[in-house]
Amino acid sequence: MPKGDDRVQSPSDHVRPVLDENEYDPLEDLFVAQSARPKQLREVNLRALDPYHRALLVIDGTVTKFVEAYTLEPIEVVRISMEERNLPVDHIWLEAPQGTRVIAREVVLQGKYSYRVHAYATSLIIPDRLPDQIRRGLEVDSGGIGRIILNSRLETYREVLWYGKERxxxxxxxxxxxxxEDFISRTYRIIANHQPIMLINEKFPTGDDAPSFHE
Structure with missing residues (x-):
């Protein structure tokens, strides 16, 4: 039989090293622009976060599905606003010059029955860099951007930039x-065809007793 990979070993094969509690940071190589985070974002003590919020910081799929699996409740994406505007200055993360037409969008993720708010997300989108199917989806679909992109089958890459805690x-x-309430916040951009197509910020309330809202 083929010999197995020697790197796969039983935990009992070695004495587990004693690590300093601050030695390992699983986010260190994930957020590529942490040093550029906005000034209002405070440091996050990952060990003080519950596993749910730690997972929200690193998840690479659709947040909606993750929250549904965690809460066992359907999640609704409620669009609060969507409007076109022009960039007032050059935008480094969208790699777009002043005057570029963008769509500014705000949504809330809430439980369908509990109405509990799980996330508040804002996005800046460059429509001229999007396929027609996604542009149409943004106009007629109040759902999450992740699902709209997934349904379009557009090949994209998500580059996470920074995270922090804010009020x-x-x-x-x-x-x-x-x-x-304190929120855990993360910002990332979505890239397609070697160009950023949108910049998204997601904020997750950390209060256990966060009240709900009705649209």
Whole structure:
């Protein structure tokens, strides 16, 4: 029989080393622009986070499906706003010059029955870099961007930029009551055909007793 890989060994084969509690950071090589994070983002003690919020920071699939699997409740993506505007200045992360037409979009992920808010997401999208199917999906579909892209079968790459903890101000009226809550925040961009097509920020409330909102 073929010899197995020597790297796969029983945990009992070795004495487990004693690690300093701050020695291992699973996010160290994931967020490529952590040093450029906005000033309002505070440091996150990963060991103080529950596994649910740690997973939200690193998940590479659709957040909606993950939350549904965790909560065993259907999750609705409620679109709060969507409008076209022009970039006021050059945008380094979208690699787009001043004046580029973008779509600014805000959504909330909430439980279908509990109405509990699980995430608030904002995105800047460059429509001229999108296939027609995705542009149409954004216009008529209030669902999550991840699902719209997945249904289009567009090949994309997600580059996660930074993360942190914040207590956001100026939240939309529908969720303004959450302004006293701490949120875990992460920002990433989606790249297709060697160009950024959108920049997305996701905020996840950390309060165990976060109230719900009705649209």
């Amino acid at each position: 956001p101000e100026h939240l939309p009226n529908q969720i303004q009551y959450l302004e006293n």
